[in-house]
Amino acid sequence: MNPIGKIGIIGGGSWATALAKIVMRTQPRISWCLRTSNHVKEFKRLGHNPSYLTSVPFPIDRIDFFTEGDVNDFVRSCDTVILAVPSPYVKGYLKRIRSTLLRTKLVFNAIKGMVPDENMLISDYLQTVKDVPQAQVGVISGPCHAEEVARDRRSYLTAGCFDIEKAKAMSQVLTNDFVNCVVSRDVIGIEYASVLKNIYAIAAGICNGMNYGDNFQSVLISNAIAEMSNFVNSVHLLRRDVTESVYLGDLLVTAYSNHSRNRTFGNMLGKGYSVKAAQMEMSMVAEGYYGAKCVYEVNQSYQVNMPIARTVYEILYQGKRIEDAIESLSKRFK
Structure with missing residues (x-):
């Protein structure tokens, strides 16, 4: 049946x-x-x-x-x-x-x-x-x-x-x-990856709005998939391949595509919009805004090193100056 x-x-x-x-x-x-x-x-x-x-x-x-x-x-x-x-x-x-x-x-x-x-x-x-x-x-x-x-x-x-x-x-x-x-x-891993990729897309949008180039974007996303893997494996250890389309593929399209509302939201922030002004101008919900707070608070229990997700949270919820936040983040990348 x-x-x-x-x-x-x-x-x-x-x-x-x-x-x-x-x-x-x-x-x-x-x-x-x-x-x-x-x-x-x-x-x-x-x-x-x-x-x-x-x-x-x-x-x-x-x-x-x-x-x-x-x-x-x-x-x-x-x-x-x-x-x-x-x-x-x-x-x-x-x-x-x-x-x-x-x-x-x-x-x-x-x-x-x-x-x-x-x-x-x-x-x-x-x-x-x-x-x-x-x-x-x-x-x-x-x-x-x-x-x-x-x-x-x-x-x-x-x-x-x-x-x-x-x-x-x-x-x-x-x-x-x-x-x-x-x-x-991998229901749990897929759900967390779906939340995280929106947060990373906001970061990619911010950097695009600030006129960071393709070289930087590639390093940002390379670090993002590593960060995603570390977090998902910490909260739900399972044999998974994060290069599969549901993890890496979804991250890439959300971070790079002009259809991405999370990238669009981040791009507006990078160009100088306040968080509130960017939200008011968008006609659709940028899920990464809510996801950033959820992941930050969940991670208080796990203490996974998540510099990208934490930086997005600090920009969205703690009013951290974008230029300082991204400059500090860039120095941590490999």
Whole structure:
């Protein structure tokens, strides 16, 4: 029996929209939970998401729409839930969902962030707070910008699950003519890597805004992958290859691509914007802003040497002068 069943997606942003496009390539019908009834109404009228990836048409007759207010009905309507909302909002959604409902579902986290108030991985939150069995918790990640999915450009994903057979089943759903999806058991490592790469992309953006050259950027990212590896191995020791696309590949595309909102956010800071001004000007959430605080606080228990992540935290939350912070950081690189 297929463990995936009917898929439901929570989220109405660009990443959720890209995932919906990918899923509907192989699935006959999905449930989709958007934030408001007006969003649903406009989506149905236009035949596409009115706010994100507006060039991507959807077969409305194959989508069962729900809103935040009826999220429990949404969960009842599907067998597998994909979480794809910005991390600052995930706790609010999950609080609304009855644990008795959610624990019977397969839940894949596609959010590249943590639960901010709790400093918890979303997989941990699902298990400890919502009582979802470990074997029913998974993650979807990889170098896969929503804007490129919209154009059918070749993209790569990894489906991770504590139960590898469920990861394989999700991989079959996500694989199509332009998306390749592999599997992994490393749910925790993938989640942490997804958070860290956004922090490092902010650093790359800051340095770009300050007109640091390609030579410096290459050394920054070389040190970033080493830092990522050290941290992930300290918090969750497992045999993994950080050069795989879900770790290094996702870091590279987030740090270098103009589609990256975290790089864009950092670039604005490097050009002289204040943190608040940069946030106000951006139309989408830069996950690395929240991730920097979470990782900094989690690392107080592990004390891993993380100069790049710490520098980003000091700039964002302690008001450290960017020029001084990056100059000091540059002297630590090999």
